[in-house]
Amino acid sequence: xxxxxxxxxxxxxxxxxxxxxxxxxxxxxxxxxxxxxxxxxxxxxxxxxxxxxxxxxxxxxxxxxxxxxxxxxxxxxxxxxxxxxxxxxxxxxxxxxxxxxxxxxxxxxxxxxxxxxxxxxxxxxxxxxxxxxxxxxxxxxxxxxxxxxxxxxxxxxxxxxxxxxxxxxxxxxxxxxxxxxxxxxxxxxxxxxxxxxxxxxxxxxxxxxxxxxxxxxxxxxxxxxxxxxxxxxxxxxxxxxxxx
Ligand code: PXP
Numbered sequence: 677x678x679x680x681x682x683x684x685x686x687x688x689x690x691x692x693x694x695x696x697x698x699x700x701x702x703x704x705x706x707x708x709x710x711x712x713x714x715x716x717x718x719x720x721x722x723x724x725x726x727x728x729x730x731x732x733x734x735x736x737x738x739x740x741x742x743x744x745x746x747x748x749x750x751x752x753x754x755x756x757x758x759x760x761x762x763x764x765x766x767x768x769x770x771x772x773x774x775x776x777x778x779x780x781x782x783x784x785x786x787x788x789x790x791x792x793x794x795x796x797x798x799x800x801x802x803x804x805x806x807x808x809x810x811x812x813x814x815x816x817x818x819x820x821x822x823x824x825x826x827x828x829x830x831x832x833x834x835x836x837x838x839x840x841x842x843x844x845x846x847x848x849x850x851x852x853x854x855x856x857x858x859x860x861x862x863x864x865x866x867x868x869x870x871x872x873x874x875x876x877x878x879x880x881x882x883x884x885x886x887x888x889x890x891x892x893x894x895x896x897x898x899x900x901x902x903x904x905x906x907x908x909x910x911x912x913x914x915x916x917x918x919x920x
Contacts, residue, residue: 683882683916684719686749686870687909688893689740693723693731706736707743709905714746716909720769722891724751725761727775734761741765749891751812754791754798763805770802771810771832771868771891785813785834788822796826803827810868815849815856823865830866832891833857835881839872854884861886875899878912882919890916 692709696702710721721744723732741748748767752758753775762770772795774786788795788811799809810830813819814837823831833856838849857867869881870891878890892912899908 681885681920683887683920684889685717685909685913685916686720686722686747686868686889686891687713687718687896688722688724688870688891689713689897690722690724690731691893691897693733693736697731707739710740710744712904712906713909714744716906717913718746718909720747720749720889720891722749722751722771722893724773725758727753727755727757737761737765741767749810754786754794759798759801762802762807766805767807769808769810769830771812772798772828773812784836785816785819786811788813788819788826792822792826799826799828803829810866812870815852817856817859820856820860820863820865823860824863828865830868831860832868832870832889833860833887834871835869835873835877836871838881839874839877850880853881857884857886875911875915878915879919882916885920 689706689709692704692706696704721740723740725732725737749769749771750762750767751771751773752762754772772786802809808830809828810832811828812832812834815833833853835853838846838853841849860867867887868889869887873881873890873892874895896908896912
C-alpha cells in the first residue's frame with residue numbers, strides 16, 4: 677500500500693513543558709522552542725494534554741495551535757473531555773493513548789480489543805469533524821485486525837518495549853514491529869511509531885520502509901541540553917534520512 681518513502685518527524689514538546697512546570701516559571705517557552713524545531717526541519721509538533729495536566733496545559737494547546745506552521749499531533753486519552761477539547765482546537769492529527777495517573781509516561785499501547793466501543797466512538801466522533809485519528813497500540817497483529825472496524829486511518833506502534841530491551845530479546849521485539857507494520861500497511865493503515873526512540877535506536881526503526889512518521893521527545897530534549905534544540909532536531913532528521 678505504501679505510496680511514499682518519506683519518513684516524517686514529529687517532535688514531542690511535553691518534556692519542555694515538564695521543565696517549565698517543575699518551577700511554574702514562564703520559561704522555557706514552548707512556542708520559542710517550536711519555532712526553532714520547525715526551522716530545523718521537523719514535520720510536526722506532538723503534545724500530550726494529560727488528564728492531570730502535569731506538563732502541557734490547556735492554554736498551551738490553544739497557543740501552539742495559533743503559533744505552529746507545521747502540523748499538530750495532539751495526544752489524548754479516549755475521554756469525552758478530551759474529545760471536546762480536540763474538536764475546539766482542531767489539530768490535524770489526534771493520537772489516542774492510554775492514560776494512567778500514576779505512570780511516569782505512557783507505558784504501553786491502548787488495548788483496543790478490551791476498549792473497542794469507547795475507542796470506536798471517540799475515533800468516529802473525531803473522523804466526523806475531519807481530524808485524522810491515530811491509535812497508539814502495541815505491535816500486535818490481533819490489535820491491528822480490529823483497526824478497520826474502528827475506522828482509524830493511522831496507528832502509532834509503541835516502540836518502548838523494543839527500546840528497553842537488548843540482545844536477542846530486542847531482535848524479537850524489532851521483528852514484531854516489522855511484522856505489525858507490514859500487516860497494517862497491507863490493510864491500508866498508515867503506520868507511525870514512537871516511544872523510547874533515541875540517537876542509537878532510531879536508525880533501525882527508520883529502516884522499516886512502510887513507517888511514515890516517528891514521534892520522538894525525551895531523547896531529543898535531553899540531547900538539546902548539550903547541543904541546543906536546533907542541532908538536536910537536525911541530528912535526528914539526519915539519522916532518519918540516512919535510513920531511507
Ligand atoms: N508517542 C507517544 C504516543 C507517546 O505517548 C510518547 C511519549 O509522550 C512519545 C511518542 C514520545 O516518546 P519519547 O518521549 O520516549 O520519545
